Amino acid sequence: MFGAIEDQPHIHNRLQQIVSERWEQLRPSRLRAVPQACFRNFVALLLSLQRLTFYSFTAALHSPGSAEAFGNMLRNQGGEMKLQHWLTLLSGLVESLFFTGIAYGWASLVFVLKADGYFAAYCTNATRDEDYAVYTDCSGQDEHFSQVLSVASIATTILRFPIGYVFDRCGTAVTRIVAISLYTTSTLLITLSNADTSVLLYPALSSLIIAGMMLYITNAQVGNLFHSYRSTTITIYNGAFESSAAVCLIIKLLYERGVSLHTSFLFLTLCNIIHCVRTIFLMPRRHIPYPLPETYTYGVSCTVQKRKRRREENDTVQTFKEGDAEKTEKDEKATFRSCVFSWLFFCHLVWVVTIILSQFIFLANVNPMLTRLADEDQTVVSHYTNAFAITQLCGVLFAPLSGLLMDRHKHRPLAPGETSREADLRSAPLALLLSCLLCFFFCVCFTCPVLPLQYVTFILQVFSSSFFYGLHQAFISIAFPASHFGKMSGMAMSLSALVLLLQFPLLHLIQNQLRGDPLYVNIGITVVSLLAFIHPVQVSLYCRELAKQRKNSQLTQQSLRSSDHEAVPSSSLRDKDEAGTSNHLESGVCLT
Structure with a gap:
């Protein structure tokens, strides 16, 4: 599919034509601070980055076994994949792309709110010291x-753990209804607000971000419908959330073309029917x-028989879960405590806090x-x-x-005695290091008071944010037990608040001041961003x-096998050693 794009040069020519036409529409009448060619180069760079992304996927697909695996994902797996699964996937992608993270486009919304006079009462006349x-x-x-953005972002991160608890306890339907x-509530507050009631933006944006996060959490489980491709689905949903x-x-x-802010948010309010229909027909009641x-x-379901069969299956699953919970409740509490107080989680928390702080400080300013850099020229700011x-697209x-x-x-292939979870963890430091470098260079760029340099800042911000949320979910899933995924992920975000x-x-x-x-x-934020590099170093040392422990265990196994092979069967020693190595990774990771 991607190779066909490269083989058709007319597509690239068409892209250049679209860029030229779009430039004629967006070009401001006067642009003092930056030459007009900068924007052309900026859009061309974005297109190049998108092509690079396509080529990366192409290279991955041409690796041994990847093309066949990807093809299996697009086909019905053994005839069992249902149309309903694909409708759930595609509708979830639309929901994530157009509704879940729209509040993070606050910079564009502020421009409209300023034009409508929100918080204009706080503007005062002042005298410049230089020329009076x-x-x-x-x-x-x-x-x-x-x-407004700071309050909303902090409220979301504080409630991240309770949101995860509600989802685990009450299920998908209740979470989506909330x-x-x-x-x-949020879209109606903005629709009914005006310059005199600017304070309504505080609860409106907070509710909008929290609602988007709850919708995203319910969509993350859609990856379970595609078996081994669940991480791919979650990553794509992460990107859609950002975009x-x-x-x-x-x-x-639309506002610049005469469509009022109130009309736009009234339309978003009416779009809630999409969420309701999806909750009823394309999402589960529980998980x-x-x-x-x-x-x-x-x-x-349309028939009583299907409803009865589903009720019986859900009762069976629920009975199993309750029995399993009663059996392991005591051990699970101890395991969760050890995970929270582990060095691995502490370093991950430092990484999370550092990147989130730099992102939110930039978005708020x-x-x-x-x-300020455009000398208050609203045309340049626009x-x-x-x-x-x-770039956020x-x-x-x-x-x-x-x-x-x-x-x-x-x-x-795995190394002798190495588990798949250990191999996954061993691949994490490189990705974590790249995310730290992206965050650092992003901080350096937005620290420099050079207006044309902000094009690079925008690109690095999108790269850094996309890498961060995807790696946060992936690392928690491989470094800690799966039963604690929601709690550990929510705990990290809540503590960062x-x-x-x-x-x-x-x-x-x-x-x-x-x-x-x-x-x-x-400058201070840039220096603090260096703390994020602790995480990949610590994970590398842990791996x-x-x-080293696996190697010592193998040497011990060989020694015992040679000296005591008559008293203890070698197969028992081997099973005991492999079980010890696996248990160390599953539970010992929380104790380091």
């Missing part, structure tokens, strides 16, 4: 817009199990930063805001690259320790 000229100081307005209610921020760009472009039973069904939103293309790095070892509280004093420092210049704060 009177100008309008809107630093108070910028501070409120930054705080999400739909919050989504409707959905571009919806705010669409709202901004999608893994591995997937052959007779598993979900959604509303991107609009005032562009305004131009760069559009460029930032366009590419998140769905960049996100699977982290999965390719994590799965690069799948077609190589404590550090994100630093946003408020930092934003206050920028707007007041630093007079809107975030240079010194950005070496596992390999």
Whole structure:
């Protein structure tokens, strides 16, 4: 499929024509701060990055066994894959791409809100010290817009663990009903708000982000419908979640063409019918199990027989789960505690906090930063805001690259005595290191007060964010027991909210003591980003320790086999040693 794109040069020529036409539509009437050719080069660079992404997938597909595996994914697996599964997958992709993460396009939305006069009461007249000229100081307005996003992001991270608990306890249907209610509330609040009720943006954006996160969590389990391709599905959903921020760009472009903000959000409110239909017909009431039973069904059935069969199957599964829970409840608590207090989780938490802090500080300040660098020229600010939103569209293309790095070892044989989970963990340091480098260079670029350099900042932000969320989910799934995946993932995000509280004093420092210049704060964030490199180093050292223990265990096995082979059968020793190595990786990882 991807090779066919390369073999047809007219497609590339058509892309260049589209870029030229789009440039004529987006080109501002005056652009003092940057030459017009920069935007052409910027869009051309994005197209090159997209082609590079396609080529990466092509290379992966041409590796031994990958093309056949990918083809099996696109075909019905043994005739058991149902149309309903594909409708669930595609509708979930649409939902993730257009609804789950639209609040993260806050920079585009702020431009519209400023034009409508939101928080305009905090703009005051001030006198410039150099020439005593009177100008309008809107630093108070910028501070409120930054705080709206900060409050929403912190509320989401704090509630991440309770959201995961509700999902595990109450199931998919209840979680989605709560999400739909919050989504409707948020869009209606923005629809009914105006400049006099700007304070409604605080609960509106918080509800919008929380609702999107809850919808995303319910969609993550869709990967269970595709067996061994579950990680691919989750990674694509991660990218769609990132790219959905571009919806705010669409709202901004429509606003510039006469469509009001209230009309756009009223349309989003009406789109809730899509979520309701999907909840009823294309999502399970509880959870999608893994591995997937052959007779598993979900959604509303048209006949009484199907409903009865599904009820019997669900009762059987529920009985099994309850019996299993009673049997292992005590051990599970101890295991979860050991995982939370392990060095591996602590270093992962430092990595999470560092990258999230840099991302949110940038998102909260991107609009005032562009305004300051463009000398308050709203035409230039609109131009760069559009460029930032366009890059966010590419998140769905960049996100699977982290999965390719994590799965690069799948077609190589395991070392003697090595488990598949240990091999997965051994492939993590390279991907983690790349995410740290992306975060560091991203911080360096947005620290430099050079307006044309922000094109590179936008690209690195999308790369860094896409890598981060995908790797966070993947690392938790391979480093800790599967029964604790939701709790560990939510715990990391919730604990990071404590550090994100630093946003408020930092934003206050920028707007007041630093007079809107975030240079010194950005330098501090860049230095702090170096802490993220602790994580790949620690994981690499841990993998070496596992390999060393495995080697010592094999030497011990050989020694016992040669000296005591008559008293103890070698097969028993081998089974005991392999079980010890496997148990060390499953539970010992939480004890380091």
